[in-house]
Amino acid sequence: MLPSNSNCDVLVLGGGITGITTAITLQAFGRKVGIVTSEKPLQTGESNPLVPTSYAMASAYPHNLRIHNLERVSNDSQKLFRFLHECLPVGISIYRMFEVFEGTPPTPPLADSRMNFQTFEGEPKSLSSIDPPIRPGAERVSGWCFDTYFADMPVYLPELWKYFLGKGGLLFHQNIQRADIEQLDAKVPLVNCLGFGSLSLFTDHSPRLLMRGRQIIVPGSPPITASSGLPAAYNYTPSPDVFSRDDGTAEYVHFFARSDGWILGQTREPGYLNSKGEWAGASVKAPEIEVGGVSVPKPILELNQALLSSWRKQTVDTSNLIGREGYRFYRDPDDTGVRLHAEASAKGDLIIHNYGHGGSGITMSWGCALEVARLLRRLDPKAAPASRDLLEEVLLSLAN
Ligand SMILES: Cc1cc2nc3c(=O)[nH]c(=O)nc-3n(C[C@H](O)[C@H](O)[C@H](O)COP(=O)(O)OP(=O)(O)OC[C@H]3O[C@@H](n4cnc5c(N)ncnc54)[C@H](O)[C@@H]3O)c2cc1C
Numbered sequence: 001m002l003p004s005n006s007n008c009d010v011l012v013l014g015g016g017i018t019g020i021t022t023a024i025t026l027q028a029f030g031r032k033v034g035i036v037t038s039e040k041p042l043q044t045g046e047s048n049p050l051v052p053t054s055y056a057m058a059s060a061y062p063h064n065l066r067i068h069n070l071e072r073v074s075n076d077s078q079k080l081f082r083f084l085h086e087c088l089p090v091g092i093s094i095y096r097m098f099e100v101f102e103g104t105p106p107t108p109p110l111a112d113s114r115m116n117f118q119t120f121e122g123e124p125k126s127l128s129s130i131d132p133p134i135r136p137g138a139e140r141v142s143g144w145c146f147d148t149y150f151a152d153m154p155v156y157l158p159e160l161w162k163y164f165l166g167k168g169g170l171l172f173h174q175n176i177q178r179a180d181i182e183q184l185d186a187k188v189p190l191v192n193c194l195g196f197g198s199l200s201l202f203t204d205h206s207p208r209l210l211m212r213g214r215q216i217i218v219p220g221s222p223p224i225t226a227s228s229g230l231p232a233a234y235n236y237t238p239s240p241d242v243f244s245r246d247d248g249t250a251e252y253v254h255f256f257a258r259s260d261g262w263i264l265g266q267t268r269e270p271g272y273l274n275s276k277g278e279w280a281g282a283s284v285k286a287p288e289i290e291v292g293g294v295s296v297p298k299p300i301l302e303l304n305q306a307l308l309s310s311w312r313k314q315t316v317d318t319s320n321l322i323g324r325e326g327y328r329f330y331r332d333p334d335d336t337g338v339r340l341h342a343e344a345s346a347k348g349d350l351i352i353h354n355y356g357h358g359g360s361g362i363t364m365s366w367g368c369a370l371e372v373a374r375l376l377r378r379l380d381p382k383a384a385p386a387s388r389d390l391l392e393e394v395l396l397s398l399a400n
Helices: 017-028 070-087 153-166 178-182 195-201 298-312 365-379 390-399
Strands: 010-013 033-037 092-101 115-122 141-151 170-173 190-192 208-219 232-237 253-258 261-265 271-273 279-281 288-291 294-297 322-331 342-344 350-353
Touching (some): 010 017, 017 153, 017 190, 017 390, 070 365, 070 390, 178 195, 208 279, 208 294, 208 298, 232 298, 253 298, 288 298, 294 298, 294 322, 350 365, 365 390
Parallel strands (some): 010 190
Antiparallel strands (some): 115 141, 208 271, 253 261, 288 294
């Protein structure tokens, strides 16, 4: 049974980034919200690969996610991140982000929305004013850089929970079973933010993809600044002979410093869970190394080492490395993408789904939460009528 607590008038299922941001957004327009979840990601030192909130780097720049209303969702999210950065000390900072390619770069998604966006192209010596990371030996690179919000997850997530609970939010620890949903008579609207967990509880025949991300954490390493003075981060795509995916195209590496150290990332390996519940799919083509018992492609360490050394004279402290793998759940990647719509349960309860955010769940979290709030306001007979724009309402509530 799901909690039937008369103090709640909405139950959010799932305590990952989607659940907590949705819950705070609903609180902002006067709802009494309870979160039901089996885990609070990043609360213990342990991570569950199927709960990716623990693994996110987490960059918050507009990405090419398949979602209805992409531009509005992305813009709303960016406005919320800007507000958090300017007004609340919750771990949101601006970084200078470099996306560098040794081959032909793709078109940058939503480039017009990015702050101080600048493209570049040329031989390394011609790019000194931009100063991107460049692999020793690369003859020519191209790409772009921009300023972007980053969420320092070990700070950000606990702050969000503190805010939610401080505003009277309720937390119920429960591993929800299919029977709990089938016998549902919740009497309050439910918002499903269970990520991959949704698939065992709700019917969803859409294709699913688990994009494996293998990464290395370098605990305790300090922030690195770009020549602009901002903290620096990058995605670097070398030529395919240096690091490639199973289909022969180039794989990239990432770097992002956060308060607990550096994240060196991270693969994008498409796959699925096999009958044994193990990830199976198309691994990158590279020699592997063991990092703390986890097998990680060597270029994640060695290419990042080369880039950090030549770019910022930094050495990766290899004495205490942690290797990890987590899965980004992309729902229906070839069709409608994120599931964000309402349906009625057998007994007529309103259920709003909000899951399947792939590799952009942090980036898009606030915009998706606002879409849920808009749906709830439209469909829940008990919802108060709108007095002002929902985004404004959320910002006002967060400011108080
Ligand atoms: C390596 C890696 C790097 C990434 N980097 C970024 C990044 O830089 N930027 C970005 O935007 N995104 C990034 N992502 C993607 C991002 O992490 C996800 O999109 C996001 O975390 C999805 O969050 P969620 O809350 O929807 O789902 P989840 O994190 O899966 O949370 C689901 C919640 O539901 C709960 N739950 C599930 N089943 C049940 C059940 N039966 N009963 C009770 N509770 C249940 C879980 O305990 C959890 O609390 C990255 C992902 C990976 C793997």
